Amino acid sequence: MKNENRKLTVSASPHVRSNETVTGIMLDVIIALIPALVASVYVFGFRSLAVVATCVATCVLSEYICRKVMKRNNTITDLSAVVTGILLAFNLPVSIPLWMAVIGSVVAIVVVKQCFGGIGNNFVNPALVGRIVLMCSFPTAMSSWVMPYAWKSTTDMLTTATPLAEISTMFKAGDVSAQAFNANGALPSIGELMVGARQGCLGEVCAIALIIGFLYLIIRRVISPVIPLTYIGTVAVIMLIAGKGSVDFMLYEILSGGLLLGAIFMATDYTTSPINFKGKIVFAIGCGLITCLIRLFGSLPEGVSFSIVIMNILVPHIENLTFSKPFGTPKKQKEVKQ
């Protein structure tokens, strides 16, 4: 090494960095979503794959065009648009016309994400808003459900009620005891709910697949279990009280809607959930509370997407209220500050 005029890089410390990247995190989320995708193909046939592909392709394309038009750097390589696409598709019924899925994807990426500054700056979950827009615009298409395994038989079986709607009717009729659940022939069993043999949105049906994804995210330290567990726990407690102690009612409420999908993959979205521990708890309890209110007293059978979006909007306020004090701040200073 004779070069005495060598050029050295001078930068601020630290000089070592972890291996984690945004792309890597998004890739982990995609991997965690694969079990649910496989389950949806198994339950609803290859059309579910077509819906997912449409959403992903539209999301990535609209992100690309959007960034081009806005003359900003290209961000599709961070894979966040792919995650949004998969999540949106997971929130749609398999029978949805593909052009509607395209509209939902464009709303999610263009309106919710890019208009507010792209990744990290959207204030609500793009996929959920995409779903809500579709639900308000095309209520019929968004609430016609295909029976599980219908793709294997020749007859086209469509129904208008999900198990959750069925339970809602039962709750309003006033009988949610275990006998009532056994007597209702329209309801799948708990075991069927676990493996996903029920009507519902693409990704939400198979509880086992979602839990596998959840465990993967926890092991890879992508998400902390605080929000999912608190959210589901809140719903469980409220439903147990509302059902006057009926464990069946509670289990059906947890497993038969979009709660698992919402709690594991939507409520834990980094950008739209609080950073600190206390904030996460408040956020998740709020989500659980609103979900239960909509499910028990609202006219819609499902309330997960609305509850998460409402709490998303409240995140800045939650963060201000649950602000963590710097290390060693004496407790007395509380009164002095405000």
Next chain:
Amino acid sequence: MDEIRKGGILKAVKKSRGGIMVAHHKDTKDLPVVRMPAPEFVTLPMQQHIGAPCTPTVKVGDTVAVGQVIGDTDKFVSAPIHASVSGTVKSIGEVRLPSGMITQAVTIESDGEMRLFDGIEPPKVETKDDLIKAVRQSGLVGLGGAGFPSHVKLAFDESKGIDTLVINAAECEPYITVDYRECIDNSWDIFSSIYTLKDLLGFKKIIIAVEDNKPDAIKVLKDIADSKNDVNDSVKIMTLKSKYPQGAEKMMVLSATGRKVPPGKLPADVGCVVMNVTSASFISRYLKTGKPLVSRSLTVAGDAIANPQNVRVPIGTKIKEIIDFCGGYSNEPYKLIAGGPMMGMALVDDQGPILKSNNAILAFSDTKKIKKEVDCIRCGRCAKACPMSLIPTNIEKYTKIRDIEKLKNSGIMVCMECGSCSYSCPAGKALVQHMRLAKSVLREAEAKK
């Protein structure tokens, strides 16, 4: 003190939050410290410590000997500079330190004899004031990297009720192994120093805190502690979880005593004095021989160094010469760091001198690890890693929009720039740089008022 078992090894009193797991790379830990021969020239900057700079007390052409004072000041928060080789003063000029600061420096041409200064004799130390005076004369500064004059630490106000001395042997920075070598090679010096400090300054409890990735050091220290016939059993070895930044002063105090140092305060405010283990053992050697701080050991490592090892060099030796002594560069370096990879400073070139506070020289050739900076996704990893409970991503945003009110409430002033946030950021943001900016923005705004 019921929890203290005679001769046992203590566990951390309280776990600190945050922090990161960073690869240790303590590859040089089994290599003994090699003494480097005297260089032809040494350059001794007049500011090698936190506090007031010294002014040269020698002229060009003067003959100096090892240990002779060549720079001093009458300010209290400062430390004198001693000649590290014997020879003649070649020039007195200006030099740029790694921090970017420009300071005066004395360059000495060595005569190769390393002749000791005649006036060197062991100081007479009988009282606290004697000790503080002696430590100041030795030119000792914190050898762990910060470079804070040690006598200032020891000259604490007795009304504060200081009862604990924490000897910091955590060495949480990757690569560096000089403190570890000190524990193994000079463990008796450490203990002799501890007892002197205990007797003169009245500490009730002394804790030597070591990270649990150095079991050999723990064993050596424990054996000596057990062999000492100490009735009060006041010296304890404590193992801490290997986690960066375990060795940071506030983290150290929390782990060792369970006390939290409030923002803007010093460990002395909660009754503790924290001292680096190498600084402590130097005190004992100084009291025995009277030879001031003229050389130090440091780790030379990194993938661009041919023979990574620990070397003992005269202070003021050119970095280039030290690297050549270690076999030179094995690869073209892209980054040269004075200090550890987490908090050390990147150097502009290898022509500068070694300072008292430099505990490592690292050279890296691997450029692959640089992340491309993308937008923050609010993942919260920085907040989770922050040992000071700050939310770096929010502070960055407040700084960008110059929101002074929010910055003030964010607690940014407690940030010690440990680098845990930058390390863990998946978006590759240089958060520490933003934290420094936030501090200066806030200082500026407060000065305007």
